[in-house]
Amino acid sequence: MCGIVASLGSRPASPFIIQGLKALEYRGYDSAGLAVMGAKGVKCIKAVGQVSRLERKVKFKRPAGKLGIGHTRWATHGRVLVKNAHPHCDDKGQFFVVHNGIIENFAILKEFLIKKGHKFSSDTDSEVVAQLLAYNFKQVGDVRQAIFLTLRSLKGAYALAIISEKEPGKLWGAKLSGPLVLGIGEQQFYLASDPMALANFSRRMIVLEDNEVVEITTEGYTISNLESEKTVKRPAALVDLADKEAGLGGYSDYMSKEIAESPRVVEDVTRGRLNSETGIVKLGGLDTVASQLEHIDRILIIACGTSYFAGMVGEYLFEEISQIPVEVQLASEFRYRNEPLSRSTAVIVISQSGETADTIAALQKISDSGILKLGVVNVVGSTLSRLTDAGVYCQAGLEKSVASTKSFIAQVTVLVMMALYLNNHSPLYNELLRGLTDLPEQMRGFLKSNSVAKIAKKYAKYNNFLFLGRRYAYPVALEGALKLKEISYIHAEGLAGGEIKHGSLALVDKNCPCFATALSNGIDDKTVNSLAEIKARKGKIVAVVDDPKSEAAKLTDDLIVVPKVPEALQPLVAGLACHLFAYHVAKTLKRPIDKPRNLAKSVTVE
Ligand code: G6P
Numbered sequence: 001m002c003g004i005v006a007s008l009g010s011r012p013a014s015p016f017i018i019q020g021l022k023a024l025e026y027r028g029y030d031s032a033g034l035a036v037m038g039a040k041g042v043k044c045i046k047a048v049g050q051v052s053r054l055e056r057k058v059k060f061k062r063p064a065g066k067l068g069i070g071h072t073r074w075a076t077h078g079r080v081l082v083k084n085a086h087p088h089c090d091d092k093g094q095f096f097v098v099h100n101g102i103i104e105n106f107a108i109l110k111e112f113l114i115k116k117g118h119k120f121s122s123d124t125d126s127e128v129v130a131q132l133l134a135y136n137f138k139q140v141g142d143v144r145q146a147i148f149l150t151l152r153s154l155k156g157a158y159a160l161a162i163i164s165e166k167e168p169g170k171l172w173g174a175k176l177s178g179p180l181v182l183g184i185g186e187q188q189f190y191l192a193s194d195p196m197a198l199a200n201f202s203r204r205m206i207v208l209e210d211n212e213v214v215e216i217t218t219e220g221y222t223i224s225n226l227e228s229e230k231t232v233k234r235p236a237a238l239v240d241l242a243d244k245e246a247g248l249g250g251y252s253d254y255m256s257k258e259i260a261e262s263p264r265v266v267e268d269v270t271r272g273r274l275n276s277e278t279g280i281v282k283l284g285g286l287d288t289v290a291s292q293l294e295h296i297d298r299i300l301i302i303a304c305g306t307s308y309f310a311g312m313v314g315e316y317l318f319e320e321i322s323q324i325p326v327e328v329q330l331a332s333e334f335r336y337r338n339e340p341l342s343r344s345t346a347v348i349v350i351s352q353s354g355e356t357a358d359t360i361a362a363l364q365k366i367s368d369s370g371i372l373k374l375g376v377v378n379v380v381g382s383t384l385s386r387l388t389d390a391g392v393y394c395q396a397g398l399e400k401s402v403a404s405t406k407s408f409i410a411q412v413t414v415l416v417m418m419a420l421y422l423n424n425h426s427p428l429y430n431e432l433l434r435g436l437t438d439l440p441e442q443m444r445g446f447l448k449s450n451s452v453a454k455i456a457k458k459y460a461k462y463n464n465f466l467f468l469g470r471r472y473a474y475p476v477a478l479e480g481a482l483k484l485k486e487i488s489y490i491h492a493e494g495l496a497g498g499e500i501k502h503g504s505l506a507l508v509d510k511n512c513p514c515f516a517t518a519l520s521n522g523i524d525d526k527t528v529n530s531l532a533e534i535k536a537r538k539g540k541i542v543a544v545v546d547d548p549k550s551e552a553a554k555l556t557d558d559l560i561v562v563p564k565v566p567e568a569l570q571p572l573v574a575g576l577a578c579h580l581f582a583y584h585v586a587k588t589l590k591r592p593i594d595k596p597r598n599l600a601k602s603v604t605v606e
Contacts, residue, residue, distance in 0.1 A: 001600040002086075002100040003027055004180070005197045006069040006161035008171040008216050009188030013037075013068030014058050016190070020197035021051045021070050026254065026400035027194065028600030029072035031085035035096040036063035037168050042096055046085040066218075067171055069161040069191075071098035074600045077106070078123030088127040090134030091119040095164045097133070099126035100193045101178040102605045104156035129160065143167045144215065147174070151213065151226055157357060157605060159193045171216040174226070175208045178604050179355050179383055182206045182214055182221060184236050189216045194602070195239055195381075196398070204236040207381060239381070253593045255401035255487070259579050260447060262409045263440040266572070268395045269413045276437040279430060281420045289390040292372050293422065296346045301328040302362045303350035304603070306404040306482065310376075310411035311350050312475035313571045314419070320568065321419035321426045331358035332606075335365055346372040348418075352399060352407040353602040354382020361606070363387050376414050378407055392418060401594040402601045403487050405579040408479060412571050419568075428568060435566045442563035443576060452577060455542060455558045456584030459513060465492040466504060466514045466539075468530055469574070473497075473517035476571050480515055480578030487596050488586040497530040505533060513540040515581065517574045518552035521567045531555040544577045546570075 003024030007016045017034045032054040033046030043063035047054040051072065071086035078084035087096045103109070106125035109132055114120065118131045132153060137146035143166050151160075151174050159178030163171060173180055173191040183190035183202035191214070192198050195205060208214060211226040223232040251257035273282050286293065299318050301311035308330055315326040329337075331349075335358060347366060351359050354377040363373060363384065375391030377384050378399065385391065396410035416436060420429055459465075465484060469477035478494035485492050495504055497516070508514065514534045518527045528551045531541055535555050543556040546564040553559055560581070562573040586593050 001027055001074045001602050001604045002193070003029065003072040003197065004070070004098050004100050004159055004161050004191065004193040006098070006171055006173065006191040007188065008067045009185065009218060011066060011188060012064065013066055014063050016201060017068050017070035018051065018055050018058060019200070020190075020192060021054070021072050023197045023199060024072050024194055025051055026402070026594065027072070027602050028402050028595055029074050030080040031073045031082070032071060033085045033087055034058065034063070034068055034070035035087040035089070035163065036065040036068035037163055037165070038063060038065040041165055042089070042093065042163065044087055044089065044096060046082050048080055048082055048085065067163060067169070069096060069098045069163055069171070076102055076605055077125045084122045084124050086126060088122060088124065088130045090130045091121070092134060094137065094166055095130045095133040095162060097126065097130045098161050099129055100159040100604060101157035101176070103128055103154055103158065105154070109153065129154065129158075133162065133164070137166060143170070147172055147213065148226065148229065161191050169217055173208065173214040173216070175212055176210050177357065177360065180208045182208060182216075187218065189221060203238050205239045206234055206236050253401065255403060255405060255583055255593045258399055258401055258406045259576070259583060261397070261406050262576055263443040263447070265396050265406045265410045266413050266436070266440045266443065268397070269410050270417065270436055273417060274433060274436060276433040279433060281417050281424070281433070283392050283417060283421050285390050285392045286374070286418070286421060289372060289374070293346065295344055296324065296372065298342070298345040299324050299326045299348060300341070300345050301326060301348045301350060302331050302334050302359060303328075304331050304356050304358055306408050306479060307350040307352060307411060309475045309479040309482070310408050310415065311348070312478065313412050313472060314348070314350070314415040316472050317415050317419040317568055318422070321428055321432070322422035324422065331356065331362040334362045341366065341369060341371060343370050346374055348374045348376060349384055349388065350376040350411055351384050352378045352394070352396070352404055354379040354384040355602050355604050356384075357604050357606050359384060360387065376411055376418075378410065400601075402596055402599050403483055403582070408575055408579075409572055412575065416568060428566065431566050432568055435569045439565060439569060439572060442565065443573065446562050446573065446576065452560055452580040453584045455560060456581050457588050458558065459542060460488070460585045460588035462511065462513050463490060464507065464512045465490060466500070466507065466512065467492060467494040468497045468500060468514055469517040470497040470523060470527060471521055472567055472570050473519060473521070473574055476517050476574045476578060479575060480517075480582065483578055483582035484585060486599060487582055487593055488589055488591055489597070490585065497527055500530055501533060505537065508534055508537040508539040510538045510540070513542065515578070516541060516543040516552070516556075517570070518543045518550070518556070519546045519562070519567070519570045519574060520550070520564070521570070524550065524552060527552050528555065542581070544574050
């Protein structure tokens with residue numbers, strides 16, 4: 001999704017902006033641009049495509065100046081064209097803005113400004129901000145006032161960085177819903193929509209809150225509340241963004257690196273929280289709300305994308321282990337649903353980034369309800385982690401590939417531990433504790449066997465896939481299908497095994513293979529039935545099995561053999577197999593694995 005960086009201080013702005021934008025590349029984007037305040041005014045340079053294309057233009061045009069703003073764009077309003085790339089400015093070139101988010105009332109504002117004679121040059125919602133700034137400046141003759149007036153007229157979501165020739169020594173930032181941090185260096189200040197952009201520049205940071213505006217000069221900064229205009233005092237925090245995980249470390253792409261990190265992620269997630277010797281699951285984050293948790297009689301899990309599928313695994317886990325009824329909802333649906341909620345419900349939001357707009361809005365919807373809000377979030381200090389009452393961090397480390405892999409593994413591991421935490425009398429307790437302890441080595445063994453690449457190569461020629469699974473393997477089927485779609489562009493559908501005969505079987509023939517998770521789970525005969533139905537229609541079958549001699553295995557064309565683990569942990573090994581399968585299919589097809597077309601890592605708009 002869009003990324004913002006800006007800097008003001010004693011150092012030239014454009015090298016930082018280019019480096020900052022490169023650090024944000026993993027989030028997904030389609031064009032980039034920067035504007036630098038020079039002695040003779042603002043130089044604005046934009047390019048469609050990779051940041052390296054912008055970098056080449058910048059090297060050629062050499063914009064000199066120590067104040068600048070930059071942006072990577074992920075198109076929402078208007079096609080991927082240079083004119084739609086940010087920064088945007090008003091028709092007199094007085095105000096330059098970069099914007100992350102959506103201005104929902106842009107059409108009304110644009111109509112108003114056009115009537116006032118403003119000439120628009122892009123199709124974006126963001127340009128309206130620059131034009132409105134210029135309009136308001138004309139009315140009030142003061143940059144600060146123009147900015148506050150403008151921000152108060154905007155509806156929707158924004159993180160903004162603004163510069164103006166009317167005050168060439170100032171950088172402004174503002175936030176509503178979209179994330180924005182202020183980085184404080186030596187005689188140097190930065191703004192960024194993702195702290196990763198500041199990794200090599202500043203460890204001191206302030207996370208801006210909604211409705212805050214920051215005014216920066218070379219001397220210092222002032223944060224004000226947009227409504228009251230009162231100064232907000234907040235100490236800077238030291239954020240450790242050591243770049244150790246940011247490199248490829250010998251891998252050809254981040255996705256393969258992150259899949260390979262899965263065993264290590266299980267170790268990190270469970271370290272200090274789980275002790276199979278003493279039989280203890282310790283989740284400090286939940287201890288603070290332990291008394292509230294005792295009164296919970298329903299859990300509502302809310303998430304998007306892969307996090308939603310991890311949530312579906314959670315549904316099986318909490319119901320089976322904790323004996324608490326669970327419902328899982330897509331954040332984009334929950335936010336517009338009118339359902340009655342009781343105070344004895346606990347809401348769990350799951351999110352890798354902690355910045356997904358729909359999940360944030362879902363949580364905000366229940367902010368005053370008194371309902372306990374828990375988070376399973378990866379990025380420490382992210383918006384969702386701050387909006388929840390308590391939670392458990394995923395500790396998956398930085399995930400750069402757009403397609404989530406190790407985060408799914410971390411989320412499911414956290415959910416297993418949460419389910420155990422909520423019921424330490426579960427008959428599965430000791431088995432799962434031991435299972436989680438043994439899992440990393442088992443996963444390593446499976447990764448070493450390297451069996452998936454060869455099979456995936458064979459299947460890369462198909463245009464359609466069905467993914468099947470029952471019980472815990474059902475969400476895995478959905479996750480497997482999503483992963484294949486997003487990185488290989490092959491159409492895939494995930495189904496509960498029992499559902500195939502209710503419609504999707506009509507698709508099955510020799511051209512529509514099926515990827516089945518057929519691990520031992522007490523209803524193996526049902527899985528065999530589904531596979532037999534596919535076989536009878538000449539459908540090819542790839543199956544993930546833990547017993548190569550099983551009945552299911554006999555019906556299968558290609559076997560992916562994973563280690564035997566307790567059923568509640570099967571999503572972790574089967575998930576790993578699905579991730580590898582999608583990866584190797586996409587690799588065979590030479591897809592841009594880490595940055596699939598049209599997608600973004602962190603979806604900060606609705
Ligand atoms: C995007 C990403 C997915 C991710 C989803 C939810 O679509 O591409 O990989 O699963 O957002 O993101 P979250 O950060 O909330 O887990």
